[in-house]
Amino acid sequence: MSELNQFNNMCKKSSDELTHDTSQLDEVLKVYKNKPGSMITILQKAQDIYGYLPKDIIRYISQETLIKTPIIYGVATFYTQFRLQPVGEYLILLCKGTACHVNGANEIEQTICDELNIQNGETTEDGIFTLNNVACLGCCSLSPVMMINGETYAKMTPKKARSILRDLRKKSKLNAGKEDQV
Amino acid sequence: MKIIIGQGSCGIAAGADKVTVAIQKELESRNHPLEIELAGCCGTCYLEPIVDVVSDNGQKTTFVSVKPEHIAEILDFAIHQKQPKDAVIMGDNDQASLDKQVRIALRNAGVLNPEKIEDYLANDGYKAIQKCLQEMTPQDVIEDVKISGLRGRGGAGFPTWFKWQAANQQKATPKYIVCNGDEGDPGAFMDRSILEGDPHSVIEGMMIGGYAIGANEGIIYVRAEYPLAIKRLEIALKQAREKGILGKNIFGTGFDFDIWIKAGAGAFVCGEETALIASLEGQRGMPRLKPPFPAQKGYWGKPTNINNVETFANIPWILLSGGSAFAALGTEKSKGTKVFALAGKIQRGGLIEIPMGLTLREVIYDIGGGIQDNKAFKAVQMGGPSGGCIPASLLDTPIDYESITATGAIMGSGGMIVMDETTCMVDMARFFLDFTCKESCGKCVQCRVGTKRMLEILERITNGEGKDGDIELLEDLCQKVKDGSLCALGGTAPNPVLTTLQYFRDEYEAHIYEHRCPAHNCKKLLTYTIKEDLCVGCGACAKKCPSDAISGEPKKVHSIHQELCIQCGTCKTVCTFNAIEAL
Structure with missing residues (x-):
């Protein structure tokens, strides 16, 4: 225990002070913190709450579960689901599975990158879109496929991709009142 | 009279949600209440969204590729027996391809409502576990599974009874039974469809397995990328508990059993048993040395048996129909049926279940309807990143564990990606290496570094910078990665390279020595030209070209200066008139 505190204090920087509200996370921790083997579940729920895993929250989880932060980081960086950076309003999951690859997923990716001016893993400057390539969404017979905020778009073509992105940009909350510019 | 709407992930992606809403609206406006049911995926993903109209006497009419504007016609047909004009009824060819299949693991998918336990109970549901608990000893159960010849459907094909026996003989308690639903193989979706379409049969299979090995706790490890599967499983578990099928003293026999779900967080290597166990324990999913096998020391060091989703889905049928009924199907060493996910350049993409022993040709042409756009078949990829590409010359290979392994590919979990003449085989190998390189957990040097070096060589070749000796270096690395890796991920990672080298060596040579990609796929080896008849002179390409290689006057045909083009x-992506040709 004292060893852990020492470690945590050693790593502590002012930028890591707890800035997020933890009331929802506390409910999760109440259920899982004493249940061995629950780290992945805790991180999944934390990501549901905050949209990503903020540094201060990882430290907070460490304090509550008495599991050291490097171990938590180790888990968080091992699995593709976890994000250490915030994402845009629309999270584009572009399927790069085998079937999608064979049916032209690369062209779709190029189109998205060109339209939004970002690369895989990046977020647009206006914070509207994030592009994430994923290994397989399991909708292979409708390839190429992309999923945006839970909705699946099937049989993509570069043209279709562009028009979907333009429509979403118009609908974006962050763009409210600025439609004329699009 | 009832209307069934196919609502698997694929159906929803194709628009089943919108169709459902349209049907509800139309029924409301007509003030004609009709029973609407949902079902999982019946396998014909290429025809989604699918709406079945089932008349009172049980006659079923299947409407395919349904759009919201077809709804009025479909309801006219359902209510007034009026023949539809635009809505399409499933054709004879599609029906014939369904009829060629034998459905055991998929027996209920697309037929029953996965969110209603009553449907499952009315179709022999939970009768197999009742039979086991009331009439059979655990040893009888294992014996029947042994007679069935069922082998693990996750990929390795290890006899299921053998694993059960090993776990059964362990003295330590508690024991655990785990369902591996971490379907990470890109291009495979069998487990997703079964979990979404028939979660109860997996639950029942796990209960039987639990009884056979002496476990009272089951865990289903599902990919987090399958939210619908998790939702349907949660519903199914809740319903089973309410009916007393899960819980204490099941069917009054004194047998206790319950199941919980663990959502995976995305790591291909967690399909490996020991990595999956590490992940269940909340750690990084890294494999460890075997022995001890999970049957000896698994979850929290206790005896643990892990089987795949499809394996469990077969179990209730086997116990009810008898192991010999299952063994009557298939070949001598590969018994029963196997589910495959047909995708890629195939006409009828979707999920199929066939008896083992059918040839690849029968599956691809008779059931899959052949290649899209009448192009030539080039290869079929089986076994995902651990498998290989089987060429046209081996199309008459029977589908069973031994014959597929002999080609250099593996049966795998059932992904079958069909490729035509436009698919570059070197690029395919690069694609899979890119995947395994990212998914390598990093524990073994040969796998961690070797896959990276192989990927670099393949990238070089597809970028037109291949050099003499690359092929030999690849072959050497393949062997070293194979030999030096602890788990199957590394052990099989070279397979896509080895099989493409074996069957398509000429394509590698064309890339390296002639600087051309025979499939016209690798960008850096292509020549881009503008088709004069299609170019309208909009200037979009010239504006976007990063090397200013395109010129032309507005509204007139543009041209590409080859000496400036960086390929x-x-x-090609910005042209909306398809005027750019790449050869």
């Missing part, structure tokens, strides 16, 4: 392909 980035941007012009």
Whole structure:
């Protein structure tokens, strides 16, 4: 225990002070913190709450579960689901599975990158879109496929991709009142 | 009279949600209440969204590729027996391809409502576990599974009874039974469809397995990328508990059993048993040395048996129909049926279940309907990143564990990606290496570094910078990665390279020595030109070209200066008139 505190204090920087509200996370921790083997579940729920895993929250989880932060980081960086950076309003999951690859997923990716001016893993400057390539969404017979905020778009073509992105940009909350510019 | 709407992930992606809403609206406006049911995926993903109209006497009419504007016609047909004009009824060819299949693991998918336990109970549901608990000893159960010849459907094909026996003989308690639903193989979706379409049969299979090995706790490890599967499983578990099928003293026999779900967080290597166990324990999913096998020391060091989703889905049928009924199907060493996910350049993409022993040709042409756009078949990829590409010359290979392994591919979990003449085989190998390189957990040097070096060589070749000796270096690395890796991920990672080298060596040579990609796929080896008849002179390509290689006057045909072109392909993606040709 004292060893852990020492470690945590050693790593502590002012930028890591707890800035997020933890009331929802506390409910999760109440259920899982004493249940061995629950780290992945805790991180999944934390990501549901905050949209990503903020540094201060990882430290907070460490304090509550008495599991050291490097171990938590180790888990968080091992699995593709976890994000250490915030994402845009629309999270584009572009399927790069085998079937999608064979049916032209690369062209779709190029189109998205060109339209939004970002690369895989990046977020647009206006914070509207994030592009994430994923290994397989399991909708292979409708390839190429992309999923945006839970909705699946099937049989993509570069043209279709562009028009979907333009429509979403118009609908974006962050763009409210600025439609004329699009 | 009832209307069934196919609502698997694929159906929803194709628009089943919108169709459902349209049907509800139309029924409301007509003030004609009709029973609407949902079902999982019946396998014909290429025809989604699918709406079945089932008349009172049980006659079923299947409407395919349904759009919201077809709804009025479909309801006219359902209520007034009026023949539809635009809505399409499933054709004879599609029906014939369904009829060629034998459905055991998929027996209920697309037929029953996965969110209603009553449907499952009315179709022999939970009768197999009742039979086991009331009439059979655990040893009888294992014996029947042994007679069935069922082998693990996750990929390795290890006899299921053998694993159960090993776990059964362990003295330590508690024991655990785990369902591996971490379907990470890109291009495979069998487990997703079964979990979404028939979660109860997996639950029942796990209960039987639990009884056979002496476990009272089951865990289903599902990919987090399958939210619908998790939702349907949660519903199914809740319903089973309410009916007393899960819980204490099941069917009054004194047998206790319950199941919980663990959502995976995305790591291909967690399909490996020991990595999956590490992940269940909340750690990084890294494999460890075997022995001890999970049957000896698994979850929290206790005896643990892990089987795949499809394996469990077969179990209730086997116990009810008898192991010999299952063994009557298939070949001598590969018994029963196997589910495959047909995708890629195939006409009828979707999920199929066939008896083992059918040839690849029968599956691809008779059931899959052949290649899209009448192009030539080039290869079929089986076994995902651990498998290989089987060429046209081996199309008459029977599908069973031994014959597929002999080609250099593996049966795998059942992904079958069909490729035509436009698919570059070197690029395919690069694609899979890119995947395994990212998914390598990093524990073994040969796998961690070796896959990276192989990927670099393959990238070089597809970028037109291949050099003499690359092929030999690849072959050498393949062997070293195979030999030096602890788990199957590394052990099989070279397979896509080895099989493409074996069957398509000429394509590698064409890339390296002739600087051309025979499939016209690798960008850096292509020549981009503008088709004069299609170019309208909009200037979009010229504006986007990063090397200013395109010129032309507004509204007039543009041209590409080859000496400036860097083959980035941007012009082709921005052109909305398909005027850019790449050869």
